[in-house]
Amino acid sequence: MKAAVYDRLGPAAEVLRVVEIDRPEPGPGQVRVRVEASGVNPTDWKSRSGATPRPVDGFQVPHHDGAGVIDAVGEGVDAARTGQRVWLWMAAAGQPWGTAAEWCVVPAEQAVPLPDGVSAELGASLGVPAMTAHRCLFADGPLEGCSVLVAGGAGAVGHFAIELARHAGARVAATVSGPAKAELARRAGADPVVNYRDDDAAGQLRSLAPLDRIVELALGANLALDLALAGPATTIVDYAAEPQDPVLPVRACMNANVTLRFVLLYGVPRPALLQAAADITAALSDGALTELPVTRFPLDQVAQAQEAVQAGAVGKVLVIP
Numbered sequence: 460m461k462a463a464v465y466d467r468l469g470p471a472a473e474v475l476r477v478v479e480i481d482r483p484e485p486g487p488g489q490v491r492v493r494v495e496a497s498g499v500n501p502t503d504w505k506s507r508s509g510a511t512p513r514p515v516d517g518f519q520v521p522h523h524d525g526a527g528v529i530d531a532v533g534e535g536v537d538a539a540r541t542g543q544r545v546w547l548w549m550a551a552a553g554q555p556w557g558t559a560a561e562w563c564v565v566p567a568e569q570a571v572p573l574p575d576g577v578s579a580e581l582g583a584s585l586g587v588p589a590m591t592a593h594r595c596l597f598a599d600g601p602l603e604g605c606s607v608l609v610a611g612g613a614g615a616v617g618h619f620a621i622e623l624a625r626h627a628g629a630r631v632a633a634t635v636s637g638p639a640k641a642e643l644a645r646r647a648g649a650d651p652v653v654n655y656r657d658d659d660a661a662g663q664l665r666s667l668a669p670l671d672r673i674v675e676l677a678l679g680a681n682l683a684l685d686l687a688l689a690g691p692a693t694t695i696v697d698y699a700a701e702p703q704d705p706v707l708p709v710r711a712c713m714n715a716n717v718t719l720r721f722v723l724l725y726g727v728p729r730p731a732l733l734q735a736a737a738d739i740t741a742a743l744s745d746g747a748l749t750e751l752p753v754t755r756f757p758l759d760q761v762a763q764a765q766e767a768v769q770a771g772a773v774g775k776v777l778v779i780p
């Protein structure tokens with residue numbers, strides 16, 4: 460099969476190659492998937508470049524996310540799953556068979572049935588962003604009737620955070636940096652949508668305070684805004700590191716009686732990941748999750764696809780094997 464691989468860390472153009480390798484066979488408890496679309500996330504270039512290195516055992520096919528059709532099952536997996544359309548999560552975690560290839564193999568539970576009518580593009584956009592959004596939103600309980608602020612509401616995680624929170628019955632506000640991103644966040648269901656650079660951002664969000672959840676990706680840059688909207692029932696959940704770690708204003712955090720939580724998908728307990736996959740699929744079935752604008756690259760241009768994500772592409776970047 461044709462696959463993108465790397466066997467050492469470094470710049471995309473230097474270490475990513477597209478080669479012919481043996482098609483993998485599914486082992487016990489695994490399924491093999493003919494990949495229709497492979498979703499690219501920041502973690503893929505960070506792992507490959509060494510910015511946040513992850514161990515490579517011989518070689519690595521990159522990309523956790525994807526969608527496709529099961530064409531073979533391993534021992535212990537229901538043979539009736541053959542032919543099922545699925546979305547994939549964390550395919551490249553702890554094993555070499557990521558989704559940037561014509562086929563991949565994953566544990567059967569990481570290939571989740573796609574509801575009828577859901578596109579491969581949307582299926583391949585879910586894994587890292589929607590699972591992260593789910594953990595940020597629900598690690599501290601249900602959201603029915605709650606208020607949520609999503610920072611960076613036009614980002615991939617932000618997009619699914621808005622949609623999953625709305626689906627769970629929350630009122631959702633978002634911050635963005637300009638009108639085009641505001642439109643994306645609004646379309647996902649956020650209201651109000653506020654420019655986080657406005658001097659009066661806190662004033663524009665005040666009607667939702669005190670918030671129950673703040674899904675945050677720039678804790679240092681946004682903490683003053685977050686604390687202005689926080690109270691004893693607020694959890695600020697941060698899922699991204701900034702170039703420089705912030706200094707925590709302990710007194711201001713104490714004054715707000717706020718709770719801080721951090722999320723890294725690789726370390727989320729497995730039962731929570733399985734619950735996230737089930738809840739995301741239920742939201743898909745209800746039509747509550749939508750595609751972001753998509754940019755497609757052929758497999759031969761996998762390096763350019765990862766570079767586009769690193770450069771901050773708006774929407775989802777997909778590789779089509």
Ligand SMILES: NC(=O)c1ccc[n+]([C@@H]2O[C@H](COP(=O)([O-])OP(=O)(O)OC[C@H]3O[C@@H](n4cnc5c(N)ncnc54)[C@H](OP(=O)(O)O)[C@@H]3O)[C@@H](O)[C@H]2O)c1
Pocket residue numbers: 500501502587588591610611612613614615616617634635636637640655676677680681697698699700722723724725771772774
């Ligand atoms: N912890 C985890 O497990 C986990 C999982 C997924 C992603 N991540 C990390 O989370 C980050 C985002 O991932 P993604 O896939 O959602 O990326 P993305 O699609 O590029 O979205 C990032 C968004 O954040 C916005 N943003 C940047 N600075 C901001 C600020 N100060 N306040 C509000 N919004 C801001 C960006 O727009 P503007 O710059 O125009 O504001 C952009 O819309 C990446 O660093 C990624 O590595 C971590």
